[in-house]
Structures are given as structure tokens and as C-alpha cells.
Amino acid sequence: MNSKLRKYLTIAALGLAGGTIYFLPYIKYVFYDAQIAAMDINNTQSGMLLTMYTIGNVILYIPGGLLADKIAPKKAISISLFATAVLCFTYAFTFSYGVALVIWVGLSFSTAFVFWSSLMKAVRIVGTEEEQGFMYGLYYACNGLTGALATSVALYAYGTTSDITQGFFRAVMVGGAFLIIAAILILLLLKADSGAAADEEAKFKLKDVGTLVKNPIVWIFSITIFCAYGIFACTSYFNPYLTDVVGVSAVESGVFTIIRNYVFLLLAPLGGLLADKVFKSTAKWLTCAMLILAGLFIGVLLMPSGVSPFAASVYTLIPGAVAMMMYGVVFSIVSEAGISRTMTGTAIGIASIIGYLPDSIYHTMFGNWLDKYGGQQGYTTIFGFLAASGVVGAALAFTIFKKNKAAKKAA
Numbered sequence: 001m002n003s004k005l006r007k008y009l010t011i012a013a014l015g016l017a018g019g020t021i022y023f024l025p026y027i028k029y030v031f032y033d034a035q036i037a038a039m040d041i042n043n044t045q046s047g048m049l050l051t052m053y054t055i056g057n058v059i060l061y062i063p064g065g066l067l068a069d070k071i072a073p074k075k076a077i078s079i080s081l082f083a084t085a086v087l088c089f090t091y092a093f094t095f096s097y098g099v100a101l102v103i104w105v106g107l108s109f110s111t112a113f114v115f116w117s118s119l120m121k122a123v124r125i126v127g128t129e130e131e132q133g134f135m136y137g138l139y140y141a142c143n144g145l146t147g148a149l150a151t152s153v154a155l156y157a158y159g160t161t162s163d164i165t166q167g168f169f170r171a172v173m174v175g176g177a178f179l180i181i182a183a184i185l186i187l188l189l190l191k192a193d194s195g196a197a198a199d200e201e202a203k204f205k206l207k208d209v210g211t212l213v214k215n216p217i218v219w220i221f222s223i224t225i226f227c228a229y230g231i232f233a234c235t236s237y238f239n240p241y242l243t244d245v246v247g248v249s250a251v252e253s254g255v256f257t258i259i260r261n262y263v264f265l266l267l268a269p270l271g272g273l274l275a276d277k278v279f280k281s282t283a284k285w286l287t288c289a290m291l292i293l294a295g296l297f298i299g300v301l302l303m304p305s306g307v308s309p310f311a312a313s314v315y316t317l318i319p320g321a322v323a324m325m326m327y328g329v330v331f332s333i334v335s336e337a338g339i340s341r342t343m344t345g346t347a348i349g350i351a352s353i354i355g356y357l358p359d360s361i362y363h364t365m366f367g368n369w370l371d372k373y374g375g376q377q378g379y380t381t382i383f384g385f386l387a388a389s390g391v392v393g394a395a396l397a398f399t400i401f402k403k404n405k406a407a408k409k410a411a
Contacts, residue, residue, distance in 0.1 A: 010126050013185035015142025018119055020150045020182055023175040024088045025053050025107045029236040030151055030257050033250055038168040039095050047367030049104045054359035056108025064113035074190040076118035081183035083110040088176035092169050144265025148258050150178040155254045212347055220396050221337040225330055225355030227393025231293055231386055232327035238316040244375040246312045256313050260320035267321055268328025275329050282333045283401035287394045289326035293319055294390030297383045336404040
């Protein structure tokens with residue numbers, strides 16, 4: 001096979017792996033109502049599944065990253081995909097809440113332990129040092145397109161029967177099938193590079209943690225990511241909002257969710273261009289983006305009751321687009337935070353643990369609000385909270401921008 005063709009096919013396979021492995025842990029993003037009905041659980045229990053998953057992720061981030069330096073990416077990625085497929089099929093044949101809690105903890109091991117670090121390393125190995133930007137951009141494009149394809153097929157399978165539980169079963173089975181396909185393609189296309197023994201500089205150093213945790217800017221940087229990711233992840237609540245409040249069908253809402261969660265991944269490079277070429281500062285772009293998002297969430301609260309379901313659905317795509325352009329560049333703010341290159345990996349590790357905490361907090365909290373207040377009032381509380389998060393995140397990002405500007409003047 002032509003080496004250039006193999007390179008691009010490998011990136012496509014890695015995109016399929018990254019675009020499908022999170023299908024099950026985040027299945028509520030597309031099949032929120034169906035999952036609750038099939039498992040006979042409430043909103044709080046639904047949120048608890050993701051809470052269990054996220055707690056496991058936080059615990060496994062650092063040891064998984066260390067292990068990823070010692071295992072070949074081909075082996076780590078393929079094993080992770082096969083293991084996730086097994087969990088997917090097990091879930092499909094049980095739909096028991098008790099079993100699901102165990103499965104969601106297991107998903108932490110199969111999707112977050114060594115998978116993410118190995119995946120990012122594999123993308124780098126495939127391309128030369130001169131084409132890293134293009135390779136990562138191509139990866140995210142493939143990730144979005146293949147994720148949209150897998151979810152579209154799952155939605156089609158769900159719609160082939162009027163029985164909610166049977167439809168949800170078929171959707172989960174489709175997700176497992178795509179994982180098997182991705183694993184086989186990785187085994188066929190990804191070269192067996194050892195991927196081990198990264199530069200000493202890139203390895204996690206315990207002493208760096210002590211240095212970084214004493215630096216206030218690291219906490220500002222981390223909480224900025226917390227706010228940004230929380231907003232980005234919780235645009236998923238537009239899916240049940242459209243079905244519960246606006247009156248859109250589950251399948252129609254799922255289509256808008258595919259656009260919001262997968263197709264909009266293609267907008268991530270545009271966010272980078274805005275930060276680099278227009279605002280000439282990631283922190284400045286994040287400040288503006290989060291203020292825009294705060295305004296858009298308030299717009300949802302002010303939406304007239306007589307607005308058409310289609311218009312309301314299209315409106316929810318706007319915060320989804322802005323959130324993707326914001327989140328796609330959020331980690332690049334590390335350079336503006338004044339963190340040295342030698343500590344970048346460790347800083348991002350710390351920020352990831354803090355930044356992804358919304359998954360372990362928000363979903364259970366939001367589920368409780370929905371159970372306690374009901375649909376309309378519940379979503380009003382959720383979107384009001386997200387608007388406030390945007391204001392806080394914008395203030396923190398602007399603080400980083402001002403500190404960076406002051407540091408440049410002092411230099």
C-alpha cells in the first residue's frame with residue numbers, strides 16, 4: 001500500500017476509534033429518554049452513571065498516562081476498543097442499573113486509562129514533525145465525521161421498531177459493532193511502533209506537581225477549563241430540552257444532537273484561526289466566546305412560548321457551534337498562562353483532572369433539578385446556571401489575558 005495512502009487511512013481509523021469509543025459512556029447525549037425508559041431509571045440515576053465514569057477517569061488519568069509511555073499505541077488502542085465493545089454488548093443484554101454502574105466504572109479503564117494518551121501519541125507517530133498541525137486537524141475532522149456516521153446508523157436502528165427498549169438495544173449493538181470495526185482497522189493499519197520512552201521532559205514528574213500547585217495561574221487556568229468544558233459538555237441538555245419542553249420527536253432531536261456533537265467538530269480549526277489570526281490571543285477569544293455563550297443561554301430562557309419547534313431546534317445549534325469553537329482551542333491557553341514548556345504536560349494533566357470534573361458533578365446535579373422542578377423549570381435552572389458559568393469563565397480567561405499582557409510589557 002502506498003505510504004501516503006496508508007498514512008491517511010490510519011488517521012481515518014484513529015478518527016473512527018476516537019469517534020466511537022465514547023458512544024456508550026456518553027450515550028445519554030443522544031438517547032437520553034430511551035435509556036431512562038429501557039432501564040426504568042430516573043434522571044438522577046442517569047446522571048449517576050456518568051458520575052461514576054468520570055470519577056474513574058480522574059483517578060486513572062495520571063497512571064494511565066504513565067503506562068501509555070510503556071505500551072505500543074497499536075496494542076493499547078486495539079485492546080481498549082475490544083474491551084469497550086465487550087462492555088457495550090454486556091450492557092445491551094442486561095439494561096440493569098446495578099450492572100450498568102459496574103460497566104460505567106469499567107468504561108473508565110477501557111476508554112480513559114491508556115486510550116486517550118495512546119491515541120494522541122499515535123496521531124503524532126503517523127505524521128512527520130513538519131505536518132503535525134495538519135495531522136491533528138485531519139484527525140478531528142475524521143473523528144467528527146465517523147462519530148456522526150456511527151450515531152446516525154444507531155439512530156436509524158433505534159427507529160426501526162416502535163418498542164423503545166428494543167430500539168435502544170439495537171442502537172447499543174450498533175455502537176459495539178463500530179468499535180469492533182475500528183479495532184480491526186487499527187490492527188491492520190497502525191504500525192507497531194513501540195511509542196515508549198518519551199523524552200524525559202515529556203514524562204510526568206512528581207516534583208513538577210508541587211511547583212505547579214503553588215502557582216495561582218495554574219488554578220485560574222484549570223478553573224477556566226472547568227467552566228469551558230462544563231458549558232461545552234452540557235450543550236447535550238438541548239437534546240432532552242427539545243423533546244421534553246419544545247415537543248420535538250426523539251429522532252429529530254437526535255439529528256440536531258449529531259450536528260451539535262459531531263459535525264461541529266469541523267469548526268474546531270475555525271476556533272483556532274479566530275484565536276490566532278483575529279483575536280491574536282486564545283485567552284481573549286475564550287473571554288468573548290464564553291460571554292457570547294452566556295448571552296445565548298439567556299436567549300433560550302427568553303424564547304417565546306409560541307416559537308416553532310424547528311426554529312427552537314435551529315437556535316440550539318448556535319451555542320453548540322460557539323461551544324465547539326471555544327472548547328477546541330481551550331488547552332492552548334496554557335502558553336498564555338506563562339507555564340514553561342517543560343511543565344506543560346503536567347499542567348495539562350492537573351487541569352484535566354479539574355477541568356473534567358463537571359462530568360462528575362453537573363449531570364447528577366442537573367438530573368436532580370429535573371426530577372425536583374420538572375421540565376420547564378428544571379431547564380430554566382440548568383441554562384441559567386450555564387449562563388453564569390460563562391460569565392465566571394470569561395472573567396478568568398480575561399485575567400489570564402491581562403496577566404500575559406502585563407508580563408510581556410515587563411519583559
